[in-house]
Amino acid sequence: MRYYIGVDIGGTNIVTGLLDEDFNILQKLSVKTNAPRAAESICDDIATMSHKLCEMQGINFDEVLGIGAACPGVIKDGVVSFASNLKFENVPLKGILERKIHKKCAVCNDANAAALAEYASGSGKGYNSLVAITIGTGVGGGIILNGRIWEGFNGAGAEMGHIIAVPGGRLCTCGNRGCLEAYCSATALINDTKEVMLNNPDSKLWEISGGIDNVDGQTAYLAAKQGDKYAQSLIDRFIKYLSIGVVNVVTLLQPEIVCIGGGMSAEGENLIAPLDEMVSHNAIIKTLAKAHRPKIVAAHLLNDAGIVGAAAHIAGELKK
Amino acid sequence: MRYYIGVDIGGTNIVTGLLDEDFNILQKLSVKTNAPRAAESICDDIATMSHKLCEMQGINFDEVLGIGAACPGVIKDGVVSFASNLKFENVPLKGILERKIHKKCAVCNDANAAALAEYASGSGKGYNSLVAITIGTGVGGGIILNGRIWEGFNGAGAEMGHIIAVPGGRLCTCGNRGCLEAYCSATALINDTKEVMLNNPDSKLWEISGGIDNVDGQTAYLAAKQGDKYAQSLIDRFIKYLSIGVVNVVTLLQPEIVCIGGGMSAEGENLIAPLDEMVSHNAIIKTLAKAHRPKIVAAHLLNDAGIVGAAAHIAGELKK
Numbered sequence: 001m002r003y004y005i006g007v008d009i010g011g012t013n014i015v016t017g018l019l020d021e022d023f024n025i026l027q028k029l030s031v032k033t034n035a036p037r038a039a040e041s042i043c044d045d046i047a048t049m050s051h052k053l054c055e056m057q058g059i060n061f062d063e064v065l066g067i068g069a070a071c072p073g074v075i076k077d078g079v080v081s082f083a084s085n086l087k088f089e090n091v092p093l094k095g096i097l098e099r100k101i102h103k104k105c106a107v108c109n110d111a112n113a114a115a116l117a118e119y120a121s122g123s124g125k126g127y128n129s130l131v132a133i134t135i136g137t138g139v140g141g142g143i144i145l146n147g148r149i150w151e152g153f154n155g156a157g158a159e160m161g162h163i164i165a166v167p168g169g170r171l172c173t174c175g176n177r178g179c180l181e182a183y184c185s186a187t188a189l190i191n192d193t194k195e196v197m198l199n200n201p202d203s204k205l206w207e208i209s210g211g212i213d214n215v216d217g218q219t220a221y222l223a224a225k226q227g228d229k230y231a232q233s234l235i236d237r238f239i240k241y242l243s244i245g246v247v248n249v250v251t252l253l254q255p256e257i258v259c260i261g262g263g264m265s266a267e268g269e270n271l272i273a274p275l276d277e278m279v280s281h282n283a284i285i286k287t288l289a290k291a292h293r294p295k296i297v298a299a300h301l302l303n304d305a306g307i308v309g310a311a312a313h314i315a316g317e318l319k320k
Numbered sequence: 321m322r323y324y325i326g327v328d329i330g331g332t333n334i335v336t337g338l339l340d341e342d343f344n345i346l347q348k349l350s351v352k353t354n355a356p357r358a359a360e361s362i363c364d365d366i367a368t369m370s371h372k373l374c375e376m377q378g379i380n381f382d383e384v385l386g387i388g389a390a391c392p393g394v395i396k397d398g399v400v401s402f403a404s405n406l407k408f409e410n411v412p413l414k415g416i417l418e419r420k421i422h423k424k425c426a427v428c429n430d431a432n433a434a435a436l437a438e439y440a441s442g443s444g445k446g447y448n449s450l451v452a453i454t455i456g457t458g459v460g461g462g463i464i465l466n467g468r469i470w471e472g473f474n475g476a477g478a479e480m481g482h483i484i485a486v487p488g489g490r491l492c493t494c495g496n497r498g499c500l501e502a503y504c505s506a507t508a509l510i511n512d513t514k515e516v517m518l519n520n521p522d523s524k525l526w527e528i529s530g531g532i533d534n535v536d537g538q539t540a541y542l543a544a545k546q547g548d549k550y551a552q553s554l555i556d557r558f559i560k561y562l563s564i565g566v567v568n569v570v571t572l573l574q575p576e577i578v579c580i581g582g583g584m585s586a587e588g589e590n591l592i593a594p595l596d597e598m599v600s601h602n603a604i605i606k607t608l609a610k611a612h613r614p615k616i617v618a619a620h621l622l623n624d625a626g627i628v629g630a631a632a633h634i635a636g637e638l639k640k
Contacts, residue, residue, distance in 0.1 A: 082607075127473075128473060129472075129473050143572070143573075145465065145470055150465055150573070151574075152449075152573060152574020152575070153447075153448060153449050153574055153575060153576040153614075154574050154608060154612040154613075154614075155574075156574050156604075156608060156612070157571075157572060157573050157574035158572060159571045159572070159604055160571075160572070162571050162603075162604045163568050163571055163572065164485075164564050164567055164568055164571075165484075165487065166487060167485065167486060167561075167564055172603075174603045174604055175603030175606075176602060176603045176604065241487075244484050244487055247484055248483050248484055248568055248572075249572065251477075251479045251480075251482050251483055251484075252463070252477060252478060252479070252480070252483065252568075252569065252572060252573075253463075253470070253472060253477050253572075254471075254472020254473055254474050254475075254476050254477035255472070255473060256473040282496060283482075283492075283494045283495030283496045284476075284479055284482045284494055284496065286495075287402075288474060288476060292474040292476070293474075294473075294474075
């Protein structure tokens with residue numbers, strides 16, 4: 001048998017997984033990241049867990065074909081040029097891992113890994129191209145074309161959150177105005193929800209949230225389901241802006257699948273169905289036969305996307 | 321020696337060219353398109369011209385490796401599903417050409433061909449990825465990643481002109497509001513120039529154009545060069561909106577080269593330098609080292625882009 005190890009190096013935890021050839025997870029292990037920490041030390045932990053995973057499954061380490069790691073930041077040719085929450089700058093992560101583990105390793109950005117995971121064994125399985133839009137605290141993404149990550153020539157591509165959705169619009173954390181992330185992240189929805197509450201003391205948002213300090217990304221959805229008109233208009237606006245991002249991605253790339261992931265994707269069809277409806281009103285998309293339109297779907301893999309995608313990435317690199 | 325034939329099937333002319341392996345044009349021939357006309361008849365003309373091109377250059381037809389054709393419309397797997405100005409609907413152009421010419425043929429969209437031409441022997445030569453934005457009557461484009469056209473799974477991708485630049489903005493010919501084309505085409509600039517003239521009788525635009533009916537895509541540029549403030553603000557606005565399109569393309573794809581073509585690219589550095597300046601103020605792009613930023617350049621190939629790109633396309637297909 002042939003196996004891969006996938007590693008998701010997050011700001012909080014380092015999660016490792018042993019996967020079979022079909023990218024099913026057989027075993028997981030994790031440790032705290034304790035960032036900032038030297039990459040050497042992080043890679044020692046990954047090496048230890050890699051051996052341990054095989055032991056736990058009674059698998060010979062020689063049967064592991066390679067190790068893929070995903071982490072935040074801009075990554076090119078195995079070097080993490082910048083990852084703020086790990087405090088990595090120009091860290092040759094691939095090289096360090098290979099030296100410690102004595103197997104072929106590959107490193108990719110975690111958002112790209114999540115997209116590749118959906119392609120390899122999630123909602124994009126069996127398709128040839130996929131764009132993932134990940135909506136959490138921020139908005140990220142990944143582009144998979146012909147089964148491979150497209151990350152830009154410099155490793156900085158697929159920054160869905162920083163598409164300009166509204167020229168001269170809201171200030172984004174990046175410093176630009178009008179970025180998609182300033183309208184369509186959980187952070188933006190939470191801020192908008194609070195603002196609507198302050199302007200509308202009669203809104204059910206008050207009762208449902210239990211107060212302004214308890215508002216989260218689900219509050220507006222919960223209130224809208226109970227018929228609160230203020231909450232519904234929050235959701236409508238959120239989806240309207242998201243549809244601009246989706247339309248721009250589709251107009252440029254026409255992928256088979258647009259996969260919506262991240263915390264907000266937990267809403268499933270409550271998010272996907274109205275988004276799909278709004279996107280399908282676009283005049284360019286309307287000219288396409290239904291079978292030729294990109295499908296908009298929710299992500300399947302959620303928290304495991306990083307390790308699955310990292311494993312799929314090393315598998316792809318080994319096939320090159 | 322090895323040669324290719326490139327064909328550009330336009331609404332007005334069918335231009336054929338004989339090219340060497342480096343995509344230098346050795347000989348050209350053209351006939352009127354006389355659209356609407358049956359694809360069979362068009363392909364007969366292409367076959368006749370293909371043989372004639374070789375005769376004129378004293379080249380044995382056996383030395384031609386393949387024939388590439390570019391035409392407007394949505395094209396997938398050699399079938400033109402829709403091309404309005406040729407009145408083509410579901411025309412299996414590749415199949416018809418191969419039957420008439422007895423050589424491997426390939427068909428691609430003309431905007432994609434223009435992008436591939438810049439990649440193969442124009443301003444993107446020697447780079448690995450390129451996005452072309454073509455600004456003429458409308459705004460089109462082409463995406464080249466890892467040396468190959470990315471046209472979307474359905475053949476409908478790279479529609480730069482229909483990126484939403486201004487949500488709820490100007491009505492576009494496609495039926496949507498706020499498309500880039502509604503702000504950044506020659507058509508849009510001409511309309512805007514006329515509007516500014518009507519509101520400003522003291523503008524030099526009147527003298528330079530010789531009257532409102534003579535305004536073209538260059539009028540504003542000419543007047544701006546002579547210090548007309550109204551013209552300058554027209555140009556500034558045109559470039560500002562174009563920069564939104566470029567920023568969105570770069571944020572998503574980070575290609576090595578963004579190539580500006582079409583009639584408006586005749587302005588060269590008068591367009592490129594301020595565009596580059598504006599794009600470089602984007603916060604995401606500013607985080608990249610200068611060497612890691614996409615280069616914005618003017619297209620080189622102009623009218624020959626179709627035949628060069630079509631030839632480069634068949635060359636790529638034959639290498640598969």
